[in-house]
Amino acid sequence: xxxxxxxxxxxxxxxxxxxxxxxxxxxxxxxxxxxxxxxxxxxxxxxxxxxxxxxxxxxxxxxxxxxxxxxxxxxxxxxxxxxxxxxxxxxxxxxxxxxxxxxxxxxxxxxxxxxxxxxxxxxxxxxxxxxxxxxxxxxxxxxxxxxxxxxxxxxxxxxxxxxxxxxxx
Amino acid sequence: xxxxxxxxxxxxxxxxxxxxxxxxxxxxxxxxxxxxxxxxxxxxxxxxxxxxxxxxxxxxxxxxxxxxxxxxxxxxxxxxxxxxxxxxxxxxxxxxxxxxxxxxxxxxxxxxxxxxxxxxxxxxxxxxxxxxxxxxxxxxxxxxxxxxxxxxxxxxxxxxxxxxxxxxxxxxxxxxxxxxxxxxxxxxxxxxxxxxxxxxxxxxxxxxxxxxxxxxxxxxxxxxxxxxxxxxxxxxxxxxxxxxxxxxxxxxxxxxxxxxxxxxxxxxxxxxxxxxxxxxxxxx
Numbered sequence: 001x002x003x004x005x006x007x008x009x010x011x012x013x014x015x016x017x018x019x020x021x022x023x024x025x026x027x028x029x030x031x032x033x034x035x036x037x038x039x040x041x042x043x044x045x046x047x048x049x050x051x052x053x054x055x056x057x058x059x060x061x062x063x064x065x066x067x068x069x070x071x072x073x074x075x076x077x078x079x080x081x082x083x084x085x086x087x088x089x090x091x092x093x094x095x096x097x098x099x100x101x102x103x104x105x106x107x108x109x110x111x112x113x114x115x116x117x118x119x120x121x122x123x124x125x126x127x128x129x130x131x132x133x134x135x136x137x138x139x140x141x142x143x144x145x146x147x148x149x150x151x152x153x154x155x156x157x158x159x160x161x162x163x164x165x166x167x168x169x
Numbered sequence: 170x171x172x173x174x175x176x177x178x179x180x181x182x183x184x185x186x187x188x189x190x191x192x193x194x195x196x197x198x199x200x201x202x203x204x205x206x207x208x209x210x211x212x213x214x215x216x217x218x219x220x221x222x223x224x225x226x227x228x229x230x231x232x233x234x235x236x237x238x239x240x241x242x243x244x245x246x247x248x249x250x251x252x253x254x255x256x257x258x259x260x261x262x263x264x265x266x267x268x269x270x271x272x273x274x275x276x277x278x279x280x281x282x283x284x285x286x287x288x289x290x291x292x293x294x295x296x297x298x299x300x301x302x303x304x305x306x307x308x309x310x311x312x313x314x315x316x317x318x319x320x321x322x323x324x325x326x327x328x329x330x331x332x333x334x335x336x337x338x339x340x341x342x343x344x345x346x347x348x349x350x351x352x353x354x355x356x357x358x359x360x361x362x363x364x365x366x367x368x369x370x371x372x373x374x375x376x377x378x379x380x381x382x383x384x385x386x387x388x389x390x391x392x393x394x395x396x397x398x399x400x401x402x403x404x405x406x407x408x409x410x411x412x413x414x415x416x417x418x419x420x421x422x423x424x425x426x427x428x429x430x431x432x433x434x435x436x437x438x439x440x441x442x443x444x445x446x447x448x449x450x451x452x453x
Contacts, residue, residue, distance in 0.1 A: 014216070016308065018295040023411040029297055043377050047180055050187055062213050065304045065332045065341055074188050112299070115195070127371045158419030 006048070009036045010056045018063055018081060030134055031105055032058055037079045037143040038104045042091060042146075046083030053079025074111040078104050094143050101142035105135035217339030220306055224294045269346075270434075276324035277435050286401060287441025289313060293434050294339070302371060303329075303347040303430065309438060310335040318399055320439040325341070326405035326427035327352065327393055328436050340438075344430050346370060353397035354406055357390040359383060365391065365406055365424060374407060376422040383420065385412050389423050401439060 013032035020030065033056035041049025057075025061068045082104055091097055107130055265295060277290060291313075295306035309315050315335045321328040321342045332343035343350050350367035354376055359381030363376045376391060389409040395402030411423030 011216075011219060012223075015219050016227075018220055018297070019223050019227050029299055031299070047183060050184060054187055054191065059216070062298050063216060063295075063304075063306075063341075064299045065343055065347070066299065067195055067198050069191040071299065073188060073191035073195065076184075076191060080184055119195075129277070130370070 004035055005037070006040050006044075006052050007055065009012060009040075010052060010059060014056065014059045014063060029130075030137045030141075031108070032141065033057075033140070034075065034105055034108055035101060035138045035145070037075055038082045038101050039142055041079045041083035042086040042097070042100065044047065044083070045087060046080045049079030049081075049083035050076050051079070053077070066116075070112060070115045070119075073115065074108050077111060078108050081107075094147065098139045098143040101139035102135045105138045106131065109134075111144075173252055173391055212334065213339075213341060217306060217336035217341075220295045221308060221339060254266035258329065273324070273435055276277040277437060280324045280437060283289055283407070286439050288437040289315065289440045291315075291321075291340075291436050293436065294341075303344040303350075303367065304332060305342050305344065305433065307340050307342055307436060307438070308338065310338040310340050312337050315340045315438055316440070316441045318397070320400045321436050322401075322404055322439065323428055323433055324438050325429070326407070327400055328430070330399050331438065342436070345374065345426065345428075346372070346430050351397070352400050352406065353394040354391050355394040356383065356385055356409070357392050359385070359389075362371050362383060362394055362396070363419075364397075373410065374426055376409075377419060379417055379420040379422060381414075381420055383421060385409060385420060387412065391422075 010033060013036045017030060017032040025097060037049060037053045037056050040052040053075030055075075056070035057073065059071075060066070060075070061071040064071075081165045082100060083092070085100065089096075091100060289309055291307040291309040293305045294308045297304045303387060307315075307321075307383055311334075315331055317331055317334055319331045327345055329342045329344040329347070332341045335341070345352060345365070345367050346369065347367045348369045352365045353362070354365040355362045356379075361379055363379040365377045366377060368375055379385060391406045391409060393400040393402055393404045393406060407424040407425045407426040407428075409422050410425045413421045413423070
């Protein structure tokens with residue numbers, strides 16, 4: 001994945017995140033930006049996670065009217081942490097990835113809550129149902145994205161072989 | 170990028186630099202939330218346009234799905250009758266949706282005709298990127314006359330205010346629910362004043378600083394007072410659902426907002442008439 005690819009993925013994720021929350025008819029934001037951060041961190045390592053987390057977090061801050069840097073700080077920590085974990089433990093199967101995405105969303109929310117609590121006494125922790133929905137959806141999206149992206153080259157190769165075989169006949 | 174990761178010393182330095190940069194960025198804003206932030210303005214301004222395009226794309230995909238893919242799936246079942254019923258049902262749903270939209274627009278137009286203010290109709294095209302702030306993006310911006318801190322209302326009542334500097338074609342609206350939002354308010358029946366504060370998602374609003382001797386009952390209507398210089402006077406905020414003794418000398422009220430913030434689709438931005446003038450008009 002190139003730097004441009006990561007930036008594009010973050011932009012698309014944030015745009016979808018802010019648009020789908022309206023078309024869904026409710027206000028449960030699904031943190032697709034964080035899914036990209038964790039994906040990048042697990043695929044490319046802690047520093048890629050750090051920078052992607054900063055970028056996605058700053059984007060979220062700017063789009064949510066929050067204090068610029070809070071989301072960036074939290075995203076950077078999550079990206080770095082997920083990347084570091086990915087470099088220590090082999091995370092290649094579906095369920096561990098699912099868990100990492102899920103836990104990342106929960107920790108991200110806790111970090112945001114802690115920072116905002118220091119800044120504004122009126123900051124409240126998001127409704128636990130919204131948080132769990134967000135975490136579950138991000139986990140599924142992230143883990144499925146991993147499987148699809150990893151399986152794509154093999155799928156394309158097989159398709160090419162099948163076409164060649166048909167061409168010979 | 171992998172090469173850099175493999176050098177722990179450089180990696181540690183980079184982490185420290187990035188975290189420090191974020192902390193500096195945060196601390197530069199905490200004491201001065203009113204000031205305009207260039208980064209926020211640039212990111213929001215350019216991203217607003219991307220949101221518009223994505224919103225159009227999502228609408229288009231939704232349309233293609235409903236009108237083509239879904240109907241083709243039904244046709245594949247090769248049951249002409251079911252196909253016909255399904256398409257009629259779909260049409261009915263579309264008509265109902267159109268009727269509901271027309272009803273909402275009619276209410277909005279009626280409000281636009283009633284209010285003695287210059288207003289601009291806008292559609293909501295995006296929600297909040299996080300669960301921490303209650304904001305929406307509208308499809309009107311600087312080129313339409315939208316400015317920072319303009320009040321945003323709907324047929325049901327006050328929605329919020331334009332937050333930060335709007336982009337060329339979009340603007341961010343801070344909902345009254347946001348825990349940083351506040352509005353001058355009064356009890357319509359007794360004219361007792363106070364300040365309504367947002368408490369975040371899924372939480373009712375609070376009305377603080379209501380005098381202890383004020384007569385307040387559950388069910389009383391709460392309207393804007395206009396003293397905050399943001400919201401025009403006399404617009405509905407919500408109803409009192411709880412009265413408690415607040416800290417100190419004041420009463421504290423729980424307010425159920427009149428607007429269903431999760432379903433707001435069309436709003437009016439108050440683009441003209443300063444709130445001071447409106448307050449004076451309302452008071453006279």
